Amino acid sequence: RMSFWWCLALLLGSVAIYSAHECDVFTDLDLHHSIIGTSLYVKLLLYTRANLICGQELSHHNLSAQPLFNVTKPTTFIVHGYRPTGSPPVWIHDITQQLLARGDMNVLLVDWNRGATNVNYLKVVTYTHDTADNLTAFIRNMQENGASLSSIHMIGISLGAHISGFVGAKFNGKIGRITALDPAGPMFTGNPPEDRLDPTDAQFVDVVHTDMDAFGFRKPLGHIDFYPNGGADQPGCPKTIFSGSSYFKCDHQRSVFLYLGSINRTCNIRAFPCSSYTEFLDGRCMDCDQFKPAGCPVFGYDSIEWKDTLVPLNQTRAFFTTNKQTPFCRTNYRVDVVTWNHDTRWGYITIKLHNGAEVTEATINHKASKFEKYSETRLLAQFDKDIQKVYKISIKFSTGNALQPKLKLRVLRIRLTHLERKDRPLCRYDVILEENKELSFRPIPCEESNF
Structure with missing residues (x-):
């Protein structure tokens, strides 16, 4: 400038x-x-x-x-x-x-x-x-x-x-x-x-x-x-x-x-x-x-x-995609999810990235995503701003069906990869997402075998 x-x-x-x-x-x-x-x-x-x-x-x-x-x-x-x-x-x-x-x-x-x-x-x-x-x-x-x-x-x-x-x-x-x-x-x-x-x-x-x-x-x-x-x-x-x-x-x-x-x-x-x-x-x-x-x-x-x-x-x-007003730029992450539910699950994922008081959110809801046992589901998460150091991640799973019993998504591994920075991907293993309930955790660097 x-x-x-x-x-x-x-x-x-x-x-x-x-x-x-x-x-x-x-x-x-x-x-x-x-x-x-x-x-x-x-x-x-x-x-x-x-x-x-x-x-x-x-x-x-x-x-x-x-x-x-x-x-x-x-x-x-x-x-x-x-x-x-x-x-x-x-x-x-x-x-x-x-x-x-x-x-x-x-x-x-x-x-x-x-x-x-x-x-x-x-x-x-x-x-x-x-x-x-x-x-x-x-x-x-x-x-x-x-x-x-x-x-x-x-x-x-x-x-x-x-x-x-x-x-x-x-x-x-x-x-x-x-x-x-x-x-x-x-x-x-x-x-x-x-x-x-x-x-x-x-x-x-x-x-x-x-x-x-x-x-x-x-x-x-x-x-x-x-x-x-x-x-x-x-x-x-x-x-x-x-x-x-x-x-x-x-x-x-x-x-x-x-x-x-x-x-x-x-x-x-x-x-x-x-x-x-x-x-x-x-x-x-x-x-x-x-x-x-x-x-x-x-x-x-x-x-x-x-x-x-x-x-x-x-x-x-x-x-x-862009934000509603300037600055228009958004931050993109690749999200890879492996689940171990016996039955296939369909639903939406919302992710929040935290850095102290700073929070940014991405909702992947343009259509329901398919989660199959031991299969990797790849998603694009777009956040309204870039957080340099992510100290905490919050995730929510929903099906959008209020009349059906609440489901659980059993996650074997979730991995978040920044699409521009060369940061090491952030991972979390073995978590259970209860429908419509936000789960928060500290991410850990992904194991080498998961790159």
Whole structure:
């Protein structure tokens, strides 16, 4: 993270720029503009470490007119999506500042609010190609002035994801990277690759899906497609229309906030390549042998570090779950249970990890687990936070059937293995879990033969 003094220096530098030049700001429209409709106008706002909080509008034709724009540095374009109310996106300042905290680059905020603001979504979709043509001409100008296509990163949100894809296609996939944050689904689902984002549009295309059952795109579009919480309903988002506008935009917008957490490293989220979300929850995708020695890909900004492995694999789907609010990252353990009940038991397991006053809990209840005599049952336990030293473990077994007699689960061995840290697994032997009664114990390091 930025040190206090480095951050202060940047801010003071930005204040100096601010005092020398008037800041250019993102177009702010309202519902009136949306109702009457707007014609397309694309504005490019430049942010650098020298003008961290004071955007400067760039000329599309005369790049040398803005001395802060150095085309030999990496350039990141941020392309927003549909703006039905005309207001600026709430995340624009966070994303520009956090990108500049990560690297010395040009950040170009692509403001096409005049065009994106319209109650008629179909009209806005027609502007996506025009916006892409505009950006393509600008990037060609950058090339003529010494810029490298490989150093360009486009981050597209919703419709902005497809705009980025159209631009990438114009350069035959030679742009360095396209990141798509919940690419728009309506009017793009079912389209051929040339009419939407696809993996050939850049050297590396990473995608996150958070609202695939409404405004987002369902199928994979990149070299790696992340599906947090399965890609549809996000934890903490409203479930009913009575919550107002948040009901419509929360899932869709979550993609941006998850990505912000990856830029500023609030969260280091490991994603698990898998054929489906159900398989992931069933604990069948916890090994990432094909990604050794780096391990499972990290979601978000740093996923580029897995590029050399992912690109030859063509298209990879990866899954993870999140908390309801920031920090979104959860901690994953593999849980291996061997039982010795004569009869097969079906049920759910809840596990708590304790470290003094700190407690974190995981409930494995997406479906009933099967426990057979002398057979190992493998489960995925996801905790809302990471506890460094586990002094006590509490476990509860339940069947969910209140009308039947209470059952017991006779555990021969339970083993918990942290999926990221190389800690020695934690074990416990010969315990009896009475249904709906929590049992607590101090874990012991697993015997060597149980690795």
